[in-house]
Amino acid sequence: MDSFEIPAPIVKLEMGGANYGMWAFVTRINLQALGLFEHITGESPCPPAPVPPPRPPATAAKEVIDAANKDFKAYQSALDAYRKWDADDAHAILVLIHSVEANIINLQLQTAQEIWAHLRQRYQPAVDAVHYNLRQQLQTLKQGDDTVEAFYNRFMALWRKLDSLVPLPDACRGCACCEKRQQHDDKSCLYEFLIRLRPEFEPAKVRLLSCPPLPSVIEARNTLLLEEIRIQSTAPVVAPPAHQKKKKKKKKRSGTRPNLWSSEPSEGSSPLSQNEVARMVNQFQGLTHQGSAWSTNLPHSRNLGNNHNWDWPM
Numbered sequence: 219m220d221s222f223e224i225p226a227p228i229v230k231l232e233m234g235g236a237n238y239g240m241w242a243f244v245t246r247i248n249l250q251a252l253g254l255f256e257h258i259t260g261e262s263p264c265p266p267a268p269v270p271p272p273r274p275p276a277t278a279a280k281e282v283i284d285a286a287n288k289d290f291k292a293y294q295s296a297l298d299a300y301r302k303w304d305a306d307d308a309h310a311i312l313v314l315i316h317s318v319e320a321n322i323i324n325l326q327l328q329t330a331q332e333i334w335a336h337l338r339q340r341y342q343p344a345v346d347a348v349h350y351n352l353r354q355q356l357q358t359l360k361q362g363d364d365t366v367e368a369f370y371n372r373f374m375a376l377w378r379k380l381d382s383l384v385p386l387p388d389a390c391r392g393c394a395c396c397e398k399r400q401q402h403d404d405k406s407c408l409y410e411f412l413i414r415l416r417p418e419f420e421p422a423k424v425r426l427l428s429c430p431p432l433p434s435v436i437e438a439r440n441t442l443l444l445e446e447i448r449i450q451s452t453a454p455v456v457a458p459p460a461h462q463k464k465k466k467k468k469k470k471r472s473g474t475r476p477n478l479w480s481s482e483p484s485e486g487s488s489p490l491s492q493n494e495v496a497r498m499v500n501q502f503q504g505l506t507h508q509g510s511a512w513s514t515n516l517p518h519s520r521n522l523g524n525n526h527n528w529d530w531p532m
Contacts, residue, residue, distance in 0.1 A: 231318040235341025239383035258334040268296035
């Protein structure tokens with residue numbers, strides 16, 4: 219590697235190692251992109267340091283000098299390989315050191331593989347506690363009132379955290395057993411997602427699980443989005459409850475006779491006191507006992523005579 223630039227860490231390992239799983243996942247990807255992944259897995263061990271061959275004397279025979287030159291070329295080739303490995307391992311160490319907090323670094327470790335193994339041994343127990351906590355969150359996760367898209371985002375964020383805590387083995391990545399493991403994880407992801415949906419999606423879930431081969435979780439999400447639109451478009455319109463309906467006020471006709479016996483005031487009038495109501499009742503009773511002479515005693519009334527009938531306004 220002629221030039222090397224340390225990539226900015228996407229995830230930095232925190233003190234305590236709570237985010238070790240995500241850090242290890244991202245760091246492996248960085249090292250793979252740089253061609254340095256084998257330095258932490260042990261697949262690229264350090265070659266032995268070459269020993270320079272002895273230099274033949276000037277008076278040595280031609281055959282001895284030719285053999286010495288051949289040995290020197292082999293030494294030079296081995297030295298170049300050793301120097302390249304040493305430089306690459308130093309680059310891998312820089313990536314690891316640059317992605318952890320300063321108080322985590324152990325300067326007594328000499329190779330990238332030793333640093334990687336040390337961090338895994340130190341923080342793997344913390345990962346187990348985080349793994350247990352994430353499993354508890356997944357156990358109680360339900361769609362609730364979320365849309366399919368909102369619930370999918372919540373579910374996948376939690377699932378990716380779990381997946382990063384149990385990565386595929388470094389030594390056999392890409393082999394047949396890893397492919398089977400990945401297929402099993404994909405099925406588990408689909409099952410866990412479908413189980414937590416609302417009951418209204420049961421018909422769609424049955425159709426998805428009946429498809430050979432099983433769809434991926436993203437394909438299931440796309441199908442459920444269409445099903446959600448269909449359910450919303452065919453949902454019946456629910457009338458508002460009876461207690462929420464506005465009561466229409468009955469308009470009172472003007473010119474009607476006020477109810478003297480009611481304690482409630484009529485529209486547009488002020489309430490009467492009990493004394494005023496009693497006085498009006500006494501006046502009315504006194505008038506009804508006077509016979510034909512009642513009309514002359516009414517205040518502000520005209521004497522219409524015996525030939526006219528008084529019409530009480532009804």
